[in-house]
Amino acid sequence: MFDRQKKGERAVLVLPHSRGEGDAVRRAEEFAELAKSAGAEILGSIAARVEDPNPRYYIGTGKADEVAEAARALEADVVLVDHLLTPVQERNLEKLLNIRVVDRAGLILDIFAQRARSHEGKLEVELAQLKHIATRLVRGWTHLDTQRGGAIGNRGPGETQLELDRRLLAERVKMLTKRLEKVQTQRGQQRRSRMRNTVPRVALVGYTNAGKSTLFNALTTGDVYAADQLFATLDPTVRKLEDLSCGPAVLADTVGFIRELPHDLVAAFRGTLIEARDADLLLHVCDAADDERERLHRVVDKVLEEIDAGDLPQLQIMNKIDLAGTEPRIDRDAEGRPQRVWLSAARGLGIDLLRQALGELLGGDRVQSPLHLPLSAGRLHSRLKAAGAIVGEAVDEHGWQLDIDAPRSVLAPLSGGNATEAELLRELLGPVE
Secondary structure: OOOOOOOOOEEEEEEEEOOOOOOHHHHHHHHHHHHHHOOOEEEEEEEEEOOOOEOOOEOOHHHHHHHHHHHHHHOOOEEEEOOOOOHHHHHHHHHHHOOEEEOHHHHHHHHHHHHOOOHHHHHHHHHHHHHHHHOOOOOOOHHHOOOOEOOOOOEEOOOOHHHHHHHHHHHHHHHHHHHHHHHHHHHHHHHHHHHHOOOOEEEEEEEOOOOHHHHHHHHOOOOOOOOOOOOOOOOOEEEEEOOOOOOOEEEEEOOOEOOOOOHHHHHHOHHHHHHHHOOOEEEEEEEOOOOOHHHHHHHHHHHHHHOOOOOOOEEEEEEOHHHHOOOOEEEEOOOOOEEEEEOEOOOOEOHHHHHHHHHHHHHHOEEEEEEEEOHHHHHHHHHHHHOOOEEEEEEEOOEEEEEEEEEHHHHHHHHOOOHHHHHHHHHHHOOOO
């Protein structure tokens, strides 16, 4: 077993693809950007067609030998493979190449580790890394076995270093999980406080490097780091959004999505993705100058479905119109509601149109009205209060006099099947247009 290098920045890329894969070139470019975002110097790349994955190396044995020869000739420190490898495949490739091998999931984890800034983000990254590493521990340190037992029935190796590593990893994962639960409880309390204030919640989502953070800074007084690189923003950032016709709102910036985002990362980054799941409206940011924007749009929608945000209302933002040669405008659906806004966040073009669209969508979906509830409707009163829909109330012997201000989508399902409560809500919501 060779000693793993602590640092390796001179990289050779291995780009597996299959017959008929139409976006192989775009995928190769994206993987190169991932490598650069991790700080790697790309020495060369090797394409490998894989129709039937080799259980030993994933790529074929001949192609594996070609990679080994290229890595030696270029004096590479690491080989980056644009696919998810099994622990056995990764270990076999490392033995053949005698240098580190990092698959797509490991590379993304490395970038996340570099970019996380908040306490919660760092905890989530470390937890995801430990879960990834735990599947890749190998029996390679027998010289560190503990003393062998000498009694009958107790002869043989004691606790191996591998077993020690596994136990230490399990303890660390358990501790991190508890710390994350505490941090997420605090974040949940902050989120519930915003909900009680009945301020509409808007979240920016989109494929990584679509310009979400630049748009966030253009809409707010925020100073979120924005750069032309993948995963420039990892930690969730929330700012107040003002100067809307519907009143103030809360805007959240979230991590950029990418194809084949490891499921452990989707699960780990609950702190940023939950801002999207709990939003009243999603601003789905797309690169208007990207010829493959429709396919990338579908990638984002798939991740949104995984975090139970697939059914939330969306306003599509076509960003970077200065590169696409398009003028700012609002596209509307058959009912006249804003459906798509064309703008350039970097140049500030069309930002006023986006504010106009947000005012229409958030204002039109809110119910602001008094409501009388009899004392027998205590369950509905509790649900309205839990949903943050009550902004003022008084109570007497006849019941509650409430001032309601909340999104229609929040109020509609609160009756819980009770006929009396459903009728009260219908009176509050009025006719649906």
